Amino acid sequence: MKRIEIFIENIILASRWLLVVFYLGLAVALAIYAFSFAGKLIDFVAKVTVLDETDTILKMLGLIDAALVAGLVVMVIISGYENFVSRFDEAEEVHWLGTIDAGSLKIKVASTIVAISSIHLLQVFLNLTQFSTEQLTWFTVIHLAFVFSALFLAYIDKLMVKEKIGKKADEPSL
Numbered sequence: 001m002k003r004i005e006i007f008i009e010n011i012i013l014a015s016r017w018l019l020v021v022f023y024l025g026l027a028v029a030l031a032i033y034a035f036s037f038a039g040k041l042i043d044f045v046a047k048v049t050v051l052d053e054t055d056t057i058l059k060m061l062g063l064i065d066a067a068l069v070a071g072l073v074v075m076v077i078i079s080g081y082e083n084f085v086s087r088f089d090e091a092e093e094v095h096w097l098g099t100i101d102a103g104s105l106k107i108k109v110a111s112t113i114v115a116i117s118s119i120h121l122l123q124v125f126l127n128l129t130q131f132s133t134e135q136l137t138w139f140t141v142i143h144l145a146f147v148f149s150a151l152f153l154a155y156i157d158k159l160m161v162k163e164k165i166g167k168k169a170d171e172p173s174l
Contacts, residue, residue: 072112110150
């Protein structure tokens with residue numbers, strides 16, 4: 001019976017390597033998104049002399065938005081692989097590798113989503129004439145939902161850290 005249990009446990013542990021397909025897929029998607037970003041940048045450079053200030057700001061906000069999304073994808077790929085599949089062999093060379101656990105990843109993802117939503121909302125407010133009052137209200141409500149979610153996740157993470165510190169303090173010292 002013990003052999004069967006060990007066999008099942010080995011299969012379950014090995015299944016984490018299936019996640020590599022997802023992380024490689026995200027890397028491919030990131031490369032495709034980089035081409036999209038390059039297209040936006042080329043379009044911006046080609047039109048920079050004819051754009052007014054508002055349109056210039058909107059184009060730059062679009063580029064910032066793309067950079068935030070790309071950073072989010074990289075964060076998910078690296079920390080997901082590091083947390084769920086395997087440690088990187090070259091972790092000493094990149095000081096921040098391995099410092100993002102699953103809890104802090106959630107906070108960083110939520111914060112990045114709030115930042116992306118903020119940029120989108122700013123883009124909307126710079127184009128007020130293109131949106132109805134109802135649309136503006138919904139954009140704002142959705143953004144506030146993202147903000148609330150990020151704050152709630154941060155609060156939960158803070159409670160978890162306090163609990164971990166409390167448990168360590170209760171442990172007898174050796």
